[in-house]
Amino acid sequence: MNTTQRTDQQRSADRRRRELLEAADRVVLRDGPQASMNAIAAEAGITKPILYRHFGDKGGLYAALAKRHTDALLSSLRAALDAPAERRERVEATLDTYLAAIEALPQVYRFLMHPVEGGQTADQGFDTGNHSVPLLRRMGEELAQVIEERVDLGPNSQQLARVWGHGIVGMMHAAGDWWLGERPCSRAELVRSLADLLWGRLAAAGDKVGGPGF
Numbered sequence: 001m002n003t004t005q006r007t008d009q010q011r012s013a014d015r016r017r018r019e020l021l022e023a024a025d026r027v028v029l030r031d032g033p034q035a036s037m038n039a040i041a042a043e044a045g046i047t048k049p050i051l052y053r054h055f056g057d058k059g060g061l062y063a064a065l066a067k068r069h070t071d072a073l074l075s076s077l078r079a080a081l082d083a084p085a086e087r088r089e090r091v092e093a094t095l096d097t098y099l100a101a102i103e104a105l106p107q108v109y110r111f112l113m114h115p116v117e118g119g120q121t122a123d124q125g126f127d128t129g130n131h132s133v134p135l136l137r138r139m140g141e142e143l144a145q146v147i148e149e150r151v152d153l154g155p156n157s158q159q160l161a162r163v164w165g166h167g168i169v170g171m172m173h174a175a176g177d178w179w180l181g182e183r184p185c186s187r188a189e190l191v192r193s194l195a196d197l198l199w200g201r202l203a204a205a206g207d208k209v210g211g212p213g214f
Helices: 003-034 037-044 048-055 058-082 087-104 106-113 132-150 157-182 187-204
Strands: none
Touching (some): 003 037, 003 106, 037 048, 037 058, 058 106, 058 132, 087 187, 106 132, 106 157, 157 187
């Protein structure tokens, strides 16, 4: 097989993989944590063995969906952090971006973060919720990197940036999960309250010399 043939085959496989992920997304948007391999295969018009051929197993498909949505969320969060605005406004915009994302796609959020209730068997659905920690860890590390690059935290800045990054992500996740389930206040009110909680130390820290600023 020559290089052109291999390239064409890879493009075809990549395109088919995207199509299957789009079918999986449609099922997740409809069924949330109750989404199953059977339903996704039916939505894609294929058999379950073909779905397994592309993703290996349910965990592989879950990981691909998680990466797809986490990449999109991180891109939006970076855009909010890079916006030309005062620091307090960027903090609020970043919090609002996260909350807006889970509000817009609640079924996707629940699929990625919440275990299925009622004891589904392995053949029925995904082991959702049990893979959420790596997603939160990834977000925490990404935010820690942004903080370290932009904020002067003094001695031991790398460790402190990681503490802040994971702490802020944990706060957003816990508060967002509670808010999405109970809706005790408006999104804007929650954003302001969380920003108030963060603001004291963030307001006091200077920009890192040579960094892009925060």
